[in-house]
Amino acid sequence: METIGALGEFGLIARLTRRLPQGPAVVLGPGDDAAVVRAPDRRVVATTDLLVEGRHFRLDWSGPYDIGRKAAAQNLADVVAMGARPTVLLIGLALPADTSVEWAERLYDGLADECARAGASVAGGDVVGASEITIAVTALGDLGGEPPLTRSGARPGEVVAVRGRIGHSSAGLDLLSGGLDGPAELIEAHRRPQPPYEAGEEARALGATALMDVSDGLLQDLGHIASASGVRIEVESAAMPVADVLGPDGLRHALTGGEDHAFAATFPAGSVLPPAWSVIGRVTEGEGVAVDGRRQGPAGWDHFRR
């Protein structure tokens, strides 16, 4: 097995960047002190996330390709959640020296393929030695002349809707934690979230007033919209899109499970939304999030406290 320790930092970087097709947004790709990326809007949307081995992924549960897909997806979804079009990712990779070169290459294949789904590419990065695997992903995006879709635009009277799989990743995680290997659909969903990247432009076209991606759990994330907008969000559990495959705990997974990177948005009262968007509740005066009229406490995922 060829290890990255034997290949060395510069050899590894050369091997990895060779696998990366450069998209139209890249003016200058890997190989210099920094990349140069198009930002036609004169503003750039920018977000960064870390994924740490044993916390955000487990090597015995996910292969490198899926980890790459997931690492890219969660950052691309953050850009889309601003109503922007993702342009590039920058990848910081910390790896033990005994990691195989093939492992790193498959990770990069996953990153590149997920980028392609969103119309973006990997424009650069850094590789360093470490005792555990950490993947730092920065995503950039372009707003195309439009204002960003923040969390603070929700107003009383509006409707709340979600688009994308929700609860699947959490249900898949429960299965893996219990040593089960099916239903495959849920295991797959945990390993490889599939954010519907078109949801950003769609939400904007539909007049969305606030938008975010569901990364920590729907109730917790709606709480961020409620807090930033100074409103209360009322969810009706009967209106939640709970897939049968989620099983008896489906509603809990859909309300509190994170990492599917579905999108949640608020729309003006009376909006007629296409079927891909499920209306799950409404915005009222007040604060916090309620389900069927009952105010919810903080829930979801906190990386230190869990």
Add this chain to the structure above:
Amino acid sequence: METIGALGEFGLIARLTRRLPQGPAVVLGPGDDAAVVRAPDRRVVATTDLLVEGRHFRLDWSGPYDIGRKAAAQNLADVVAMGARPTVLLIGLALPADTSVEWAERLYDGLADECARAGASVAGGDVVGASEITIAVTALGDLGGEPPLTRSGARPGEVVAVRGRIGHSSAGLDLLSGGLDGPAELIEAHRRPQPPYEAGEEARALGATALMDVSDGLLQDLGHIASASGVRIEVESAAMPVADVLGPDGLRHALTGGEDHAFAATFPAGSVLPPAWSVIGRVTEGEGVAVDGRRQGPAGWDHFRR
């Protein structure tokens, strides 16, 4: 002692972002799915680096404030090395749960202060749990309508010059490794590099054809310019700016020591440079880097092989 494990992820993010003044480039700062940053040039310069505990810094040799300064400096220098003006940093921070909140706050103070030196600010980030400390820094910058100053523009006949402290960080590292605590100037230089950020605009105004920052060691980094430009670089050791404080090994530190983040550039033949720039050699036909006519092998710092 208050730990970040007790405070929790969202509490820590709130405490840290409170310390961050937002600069003029920030349209939308921390608190949403992503930041929005001005890119008036319609292109954005972007670079990312990881710093890992025990490899890029040692907790017994550097305090959190200095680590923050250094983490910011090495990324801001990469932006300047493209001939761009740094606008913002994004910070991904992986920390053990028993890290004190004060440690993280001091790190952020260091990041913010170094940003201020370069006219930039911290626009957002992520905080996660981990078993070792990793700091992922992404820096963005604006080219102001000018072409990027890459590594590939050097041509035979040109002169090679450096600006900034060189060898100091390496000499300081040797002292710390040997259990010594002075000269303080060198220890300080290792803990807190001081890239002369004005060097980017200055190099451009002086007609620089290639520019980079010295992060891995001068010879190795000049090798990148030689390789990208398809030229040979000849260094005259007698012309090297070797500070007396570096001691008997001064020339070695200056030629092979990294992390000072001085700047190296090539300029047209006959250029008259201000005193801050030391002419150290010239560009010729050929390949690789030579010192006093002797071709050098790969040298400097490789994070896996060391």
